[in-house]
Amino acid sequence: MSGREARLTQNPLQKIWVPNVTSRLLRRRGSSVPQFTNSPTMIVLVGLPARGKTYISKKLTRYLNWIGVPTRGIHHACAISALRDVCSYFNRQEGQVAVFDATNTTQERREVILSFAKENGYKVFFVESICEDPQIIAENIKQVKLSSPDYVDCDKEEAVADFLKRIECYKLSYTPLDDDRDRNLSYIKIFNVGSRYLVNRVQDHIQSRIVYYLMNIHVTPRSIYLSRHGESELNLLGRIGGDSGLSPRGAGFASALCTYMRDQNISDLKVWTSHMKRTIQTAEALGVPYEQWKALNEIDAGVCEDMTYEEIQEHYPEEFALRDQDKYRYRYPKGESYEDLVQRLEPVIMELERQENVLVICHQAVMRCLLAYFLDKSASELPYLKCPLHTVLKLTPVAYGCKVESLFLNIEAVNTHRDRPENVEVDRDPEEALETVPDHI
Amino acid sequence: MYGCPRRLCMTNCPTLIVTVGLPARGKTYISKKLTRYLNWIGVPTREFNVGQYRRDYMKIYKSFEFFRPDNEEGLKIRQHCASAALNDVRQYLSDEGGQVAVFDATNTTRERRMTIFQFAKQNGFKVFFVESVCEDPHVIQENIVQVKLGSPDYTNCNTEEAVSDFMKRIQCYENSYQTLDEVLDRDLSYIKIMDVGRRYLVNRVLDHIQSRIVYYLMNIHITPRSIYLCRHGESELNIKGRIGGDSGLSARGKEFAKLLSQFIAAQGISDLKVWTSQMKRTIQTAEALDVPYEQWKVLNEIDAGVCEEMMYEEIQESHPLEFALRDQDKYRYRYPKGESYEDLVQRLEPAIMELERQENVLVICHQAVMRCLLAYFLDKTAEELPYLKCPLHTVLKLTPVAYGCKVESICLSAEAVNTHRERPENVEVSRRSKEALLTVPAHQ
Numbered sequence: 024m025s026g027r028e029a030r031l032t033q034n035p036l037q038k039i040w041v042p043n044v045t046s047r048l049l050r051r052r053g054s055s056v057p058q059f060t061n062s063p064t065m066i067v068l069v070g071l072p073a074r075g076k077t078y079i080s081k082k083l084t085r086y087l088n089w090i091g092v093p094t095r096g097i098h099h100a101c102a103i104s105a106l107r108d109v110c111s112y113f114n115r116q117e118g119q120v121a122v123f124d125a126t127n128t129t130q131e132r133r134e135v136i137l138s139f140a141k142e143n144g145y146k147v148f149f150v151e152s153i154c155e156d157p158q159i160i161a162e163n164i165k166q167v168k169l170s171s172p173d174y175v176d177c178d179k180e181e182a183v184a185d186f187l188k189r190i191e192c193y194k195l196s197y198t199p200l201d202d203d204r205d206r207n208l209s210y211i212k213i214f215n216v217g218s219r220y221l222v223n224r225v226q227d228h229i230q231s232r233i234v235y236y237l238m239n240i241h242v243t244p245r246s247i248y249l250s251r252h253g254e255s256e257l258n259l260l261g262r263i264g265g266d267s268g269l270s271p272r273g274a275g276f277a278s279a280l281c282t283y284m285r286d287q288n289i290s291d292l293k294v295w296t297s298h299m300k301r302t303i304q305t306a307e308a309l310g311v312p313y314e315q316w317k318a319l320n321e322i323d324a325g326v327c328e329d330m331t332y333e334e335i336q337e338h339y340p341e342e343f344a345l346r347d348q349d350k351y352r353y354r355y356p357k358g359e360s361y362e363d364l365v366q367r368l369e370p371v372i373m374e375l376e377r378q379e380n381v382l383v384i385c386h387q388a389v390m391r392c393l394l395a396y397f398l399d400k401s402a403s404e405l406p407y408l409k410c411p412l413h414t415v416l417k418l419t420p421v422a423y424g425c426k427v428e429s430l431f432l433n434i435e436a437v438n439t440h441r442d443r444p445e446n447v448e449v450d451r452d453p454e455e456a457l458e459t460v461p462d463h464i
Numbered sequence: 465m466y467g468c469p470r471r472l473c474m475t476n477c478p479t480l481i482v483t484v485g486l487p488a489r490g491k492t493y494i495s496k497k498l499t500r501y502l503n504w505i506g507v508p509t510r511e512f513n514v515g516q517y518r519r520d521y522m523k524i525y526k527s528f529e530f531f532r533p534d535n536e537e538g539l540k541i542r543q544h545c546a547s548a549a550l551n552d553v554r555q556y557l558s559d560e561g562g563q564v565a566v567f568d569a570t571n572t573t574r575e576r577r578m579t580i581f582q583f584a585k586q587n588g589f590k591v592f593f594v595e596s597v598c599e600d601p602h603v604i605q606e607n608i609v610q611v612k613l614g615s616p617d618y619t620n621c622n623t624e625e626a627v628s629d630f631m632k633r634i635q636c637y638e639n640s641y642q643t644l645d646e647v648l649d650r651d652l653s654y655i656k657i658m659d660v661g662r663r664y665l666v667n668r669v670l671d672h673i674q675s676r677i678v679y680y681l682m683n684i685h686i687t688p689r690s691i692y693l694c695r696h697g698e699s700e701l702n703i704k705g706r707i708g709g710d711s712g713l714s715a716r717g718k719e720f721a722k723l724l725s726q727f728i729a730a731q732g733i734s735d736l737k738v739w740t741s742q743m744k745r746t747i748q749t750a751e752a753l754d755v756p757y758e759q760w761k762v763l764n765e766i767d768a769g770v771c772e773e774m775m776y777e778e779i780q781e782s783h784p785l786e787f788a789l790r791d792q793d794k795y796r797y798r799y800p801k802g803e804s805y806e807d808l809v810q811r812l813e814p815a816i817m818e819l820e821r822q823e824n825v826l827v828i829c830h831q832a833v834m835r836c837l838l839a840y841f842l843d844k845t846a847e848e849l850p851y852l853k854c855p856l857h858t859v860l861k862l863t864p865v866a867y868g869c870k871v872e873s874i875c876l877s878a879e880a881v882n883t884h885r886e887r888p889e890n891v892e893v894s895r896r897s898k899e900a901l902l903t904v905p906a907h908q
Binding site: 031042206220221222228239357 | 646
């Protein structure tokens with residue numbers, strides 16, 4: 024077979040090289056992230072009520088979507104409706120993973136799901152949560168069940184008792200996954216909120232990632248503090264990127280941050296920074312040990328590093344327009360995209376899941392990516408999340424989501440947030456492009 | 465100064481990994497592989513194989529009788545060897561800056577494991593057990609053939625004798641074997657690997673390093689396969705002696721791509737995965753293969769920052785200090801606004817993890833990237849890594865065998881510029897240009 028000598032073109036948005044002849048090969052090549060799944064996967068939750076299935080489903084869905092695997096949670100009491108939903112989701116070719124959150128406690132129910140999956144060529148991965156610790160179950164019920172409409176006018180203790188009775192009903196017909204009978208299925212059993220796991224027949228990359236993720240999450244109460252470095256010299260000049268030091272106001276913020284964190288009175292706080300001067304200078308003011316992560320470095324703006332938006336418009340007007348067209352996927356020439364940043368930050372997120380109280384001192388684009396993970400923001404929202412200087416975001420997991428407290432530490436700083444302008448066409452006037460550029464020196 | 469170490473602090477106290485399992489269950493395979501992986505990602509790790517201590521002590525192996533549970537003399541010697549090994553573990557972790565020690569022995573009784581656990585506790589080490597359980601006779605047989613027959617213990621035996629003796633050796637352990645128990649051992653941290661990875665039981669993972677170890681162990685397999693590593697075909701910038709950049713293939717580079725295509729076809733591999741970076745030259749090379757391929761940004765060449773697209777002569781002229789620093793410690797040296805080999809390894813870790821999961825893969829990458837990947841497979845140190853020879857137009861076929869990797873080097877065409885710059889003699893900042901440029905390979 025003689026090889027083809029293809030001409031390559033670089034797609035202007037993502038800077039991905041693709042052959043410019045129509046390919047007769049089936050697999051898409053133009054992705055900026057390797058595609059690891061061939062067949063769609065159904066993740067099926069198994070377990071009695073109040074075992075954390077919905078917590079796991081929502082968290083897993085959020086994680087998979089964030090790393091770029093289109094995932095949807097399917098919630099239907101009726102199995103038939105649920106499976107129909109799954110079918111249409113996969114058929115529209117949007118989704119790669121469907122998370123079926125229900126008790127699925129009987130073998131019969133699971134058989135139905137398995138046959139359905141087999142008929143349609145979907146992979147199935149079971150996630151079973153097993154817990155007999157009454158304290159955990161009671162806490163669970165209090166956190167997420169009592170707010171349900173079912174218990175709106177009930178006394179707390181009565182509601183808990185009632186819910187426990189509900190669980191008893193399920194127990195009668197509950198058949199856990201059996202290590203012998205179900206030995207050919209792919210699954211993970213989670214015991215007592217993660218003190219033990221049984222993992223059986225992991226089939227592929229995505230299942231391996233799911234297992235790794237599930238084994239790293241925990242439910243111990245804690246808070247994650249996200250903040251940018253103090254205002255930098257380049258910030259004042261309206262320049263992006265670079266590796267400048269703090270401005271006087273930035274140094275003031277660092278002190279204020281120190282005071283704030285001391286007042287928070289956290290035992291065993293971990294502090295993380297990037298490898299860039301401005302985050303390290305900020306951390307130094309705290310007077311506590313900190314760790315530097317290269318992965319937390321600001322997005323690499325490639326040829327646009329150290330430029331003002333006005334200069335970018337002057338030298339690279341087309342790039343500037345493309346970025347406004349799709350800020351998430353746009354990759355700076357010789358630089359990165361938000362999409363690249365998410366891939367780079369995944370180990371940071373994984374470690375944040377493992378840890379308890381952490382303060383992350385990072386950068387605007389990086390903070391947007393991390394925030395999008397915790398607050399389940401879409402790829403289109405992510406690059407426009409507001410992460411102003413000198414403002415600490417305190418994230419505390421609660422119920423199925425995250426409580427956010429935003430605290431501006433009262434030290435003035437330049438605004439670095441540029442909203443999407445109205446006109447994103449390549450042929451727009453410079454004024455239209457620069458409409459939303461924030462003020463600077 | 466706080467926060468000096470660049471990489472994430474994996475663990476506060478050193479970790480002792482303790483293998484558990486009958487003979488021929490892959491304990492040494494796992495120990496060596498895990499040690500190699502941890503060292504590669506920057507966690508100083510060493511394995512301590514008690515069997516090796518026994519061989520060093522005994523000099524001559526007579527027969528399985530040595531391992532009989534009623535052989536008091538044998539028991540005493542084995543006990544002595546285990547203690548000697550633990551002593552070395554203590555020295556490595558407490559005095560020599562080691563972070564992880566892998567204690568490779570059968571450790572099949574609860575009593576023995578308790579002794580080790582106490583030892584670790586006394587010394588402030590965390591303990592993580594790795595048990596391998598397997599009853600598949602095919603796997604055990606293959607194991608014996610691959611690594612036992614060639615053991616020093618059996619140099620003077622024929623195959624049948626060796627296999628028979630070894631099977632009896634296994635029997636010596638079977639009666640007293642106490643597998644890690646879900647109830648009795650519920651407070652220990654461990655992973656139990658069953659049937660070569662079909663099933664895992666993971667208990668009480670305590671920290672980051674244990675979590676990474678579990679993830680790694682759950683991704684490795686022993687299915688025979690080969691990994692092909694090569695660079696892109698010669699590029700336009702290669703010819704000019706310029707580093708980095710994103711240029712296309714030269715005419716000779718395109719020739720190589722065709723030859724690579726023929727070579728791969730001739731290898732007749734079922735289900736070959738092909739990976740490239742996101743740089744033009746690797747993609748052009750892959751295109752010639754006419755098969756689907758995946759582009760990984762993590763496989764991009766090392767970022768030379770301000771030195772991108774320069775010739776070494778130009779770097780010497782404009783950044784002589786940087787050039788010297790790089791020669792002083794090529795692994796840790798980071799280009800201004802660029803990367804170091806150390807950064808590259810962190811970046812490549814997901815690629816290594818996926819290579820472990822996969823079977824037959826061809827990776828078309830770049831010089832520095834290929835050096836990092838090769839160092840992982842061939843267990844090269846940080847000092848050796850940046851000087852590994854990865855010439856253009858040469859495919860390295862890596863095939864796991866026994867405890868290591870067989871390497872076949874296939875040069876598909878002699879026609880390509882040399883891009884390998886050796887470490888010059890004088891690495892001092894004060895050196896003259898001529899001394900700095902002594903080892904620069906010829907170019908246009």
